[in-house]
Amino acid sequence: MNVRLRHDAIVRSLRRNGTSTIDALADEVGASRRTVLRDISALRDEGYVIHADVGRGGGLQLDPQSVQTNARLTVPEVFALLISVAAMRAAGNLPFSELADAGLAKIEKALPSDKVKDLRAFLECLHIGQLSPLQDLSDMSKMDPDLLPAFEAAFLGRHFIRFDYRDAKGRKTRREIEPQAMLVLPPLWYLVGWDPMRADFRHFRMDRISNPEVLAGTHFRRRHVPFEDDVCPYSALKAENRTSRL
Amino acid sequence: MNVRLRHDAIVRSLRRNGTSTIDALADEVGASRRTVLRDISALRDEGYVIHADVGRGGGLQLDPQSVQTNARLTVPEVFALLISVAAMRAAGNLPFSELADAGLAKIEKALPSDKVKDLRAFLECLHIGQLSPLQDLSDMSKMDPDLLPAFEAAFLGRHFIRFDYRDAKGRKTRREIEPQAMLVLPPLWYLVGWDPMRADFRHFRMDRISNPEVLAGTHFRRRHVPFEDDVCPYSALKAENRTSRL
DNA sequence: CAAATGGTGACATATTTTGGCACCATTTTG
DNA sequence: CAAAATGGTGCCAAAATATGTCACCATTTG
Incomplete structure (x- = not known):
């Protein structure tokens, strides 16, 4: 691996993992301990502030404020x-x-x-x-740009998410749900969540959601495989369905 | 002199002087003609557009517009x-x-x-x-690579899609459905469709689908807004749901 | 103390870069 | 046309640089 690539890999790894040891980095980038140490030294020369704690539970830590570059792609x-x-x-x-x-x-x-x-x-x-x-x-153009990151953050952290919702009749409500899934019915995207107030699942068109807000203090249990084969949660759609075969 | 520094020096020189010859550059950066040629080649690979005119009065010229790859992405x-x-x-x-x-x-x-x-x-x-x-x-890797394109084609063309499905118990069936939606329940992806044989909606784990086949001769009517706000097709999930609030 | 961790120096070995050279192709100028 | 000026390529040995290994030191944690 190239020197440059290795440096980038090290920076990314430190950014990602927050903290890491030299041996772990060496293993990760496929270089020797000594080389990683030299790389760290070079990165420090370039202005990266890398804190080092020694001893058990120690490791390297990248000061996130230390470098602000613009992505100039070749x-x-x-x-x-x-x-x-x-x-x-x-x-x-x-x-x-x-x-x-x-x-x-x-x-x-x-x-x-x-x-x-x-x-x-x-x-x-x-x-x-x-x-x-x-x-x-997929029509994402009308979607609140903050929504997807918020949803993902909420999902990952198992936090509740709160947002304003404008329904088909134009009524506005403030909702607070557990984010559970994302449903793509081309061209529409839906956010599916459990509404504890209504004790029921609800789905929301993503383009009708605004001001999403992750409630960091809250927490819910995630279900890993929410439903299995041949369960059919779409019975509500049956009445509307019409098929024709040519 | 470092490779990178030399590259920078060459670019700066070309920017400053507008035009220059290889020998002049070699002299300027203190490297051989051959090395400068290699550097020019490398710079071109990086996207620098360097025009070269041969013969008397010729020389290298840097296209000033070529350097800015300032793609500002959201x-x-x-x-x-x-x-x-x-x-x-x-x-x-x-x-x-x-x-x-x-x-x-x-x-x-x-x-x-x-x-x-x-x-x-x-x-x-x-x-x-x-x-x-x-x-x-996880499931993406086990997904039939033909599936998503087939789904898209079927959806766009409103054609039926046929595939082999292996359910949780290992039973294999050949299904024929109208593709309706894609459900993302991290980490699993589901294909949702109307099964005319069973006159019901079914969902299928994408990693359990194989040999997808778009039935070009068939046609079904698409519902533009398959379901509206506050319809809840997820009642099957209710029993499993547990929430806690901290 | 022992283990885990960052850090340094030395030196032999890989790998990459560089310079020199011989040529080729094109263009301008006399 | 011929010569000179210029960019460009392939090859190879030498030079420079990067890397791995090893021995060792200093500090911290349990």
Whole structure:
């Protein structure tokens, strides 16, 4: 592994894990203890503030405020990102592809045009996928941008989440639920949660939610596999269903 | 002189003088002609557009617009990119994963630390995996790679989709359903569909589906808003639900 | 004290970078 | 046209740098 890559890997690992030991890092980046120590030294020279506690329970800790750089991506890195997304899209259309597309569009815009052309040719050659904007599968445009992170944070921390909800008739209510799942009914996204007030499950269209707020002081128990095969929680939909076969 | 410093010096020189020859640059940075040529090549790989005119009065010229790859991404966009790359890396180590990693490292480095925390939570919640040594992908890895594209195609074309399904008891059945939704209950993904044979909604764990097949000759009517606010299709879950408030 | 941890120095070995050289292709100038 | 100026490539040995191993030190925790 490259020196540069290893440095990045170490910084990321420290950012991610909060604290780590030299031996753990050495193992993680596939280098020797000595090399990691040299890397740490180099990073410190570059301005990273890395605290070190010695002894049992000790370890290295990166001062999060110490470095503020702008992400200046090189063209090959951008290509790699693009290819990644294209590959993912080819492998299966995860609901994030549209967002990723938006990000990629920005990157593409910033690239010199001849490079973009190269990239397209390259992708076509690899049969990984087209760059053209994906057919609209999920309407996230009207969604509160804070909602997904809030939902994920709430889900992970098992905290309640509170938000304003505007229902189909325009009535506004303030809800407080346990986030349980995310339902994608293209093009709509739903947040599914248990409402302790109503002692019932509720679902909410994500584009009708506003001002999400994670209630950090609260806590609920997560169910790991909420339901099993052939349970059918969708009976409410039966009445509406109409099928036709050609 | 360091490689990086030399690269910087070359770029600065080209910026300052507008145009320069290889020999002049070699003299300026104190390296050989060959080394400067290699540096130029490296800079081009990084995205610098350096025009070269040959012959008398020729020389190197830096395209001033080529350097700014200032793609300013929103945090959700960055998230989407990261997820894409994580998914790709999990799907199989394409040769680009290392480069993509480097790009991600920069993005991660540039994010405020609290956002990085959000990101980690987000990824963990989606169970796509960790950013660095990617861990298990649980159900995604066992998912038939053809499934999601098939689902999307079937959904968009309103075609029926047929597949083999292995239920919790290991029984195998061939199903034929209208694809209706995708349910994400971390870490499991479900495909939700109307089963006309059973005249009921069914959901299927995506990792238990195999040999998906879109029935192009068939057609069903799509419901645009399959269910509305305050309908609760999750009654089956009620019995299992336990909440506690701290 | 023993174990866990960060840290340093020395030295042999890998790996990468560099310089030098021979050539090639293109363009301008005389 | 011929010569000169310029960018560009391949090859190889030498130089520079990075890495691993090992021995050892200092501190902290239990």
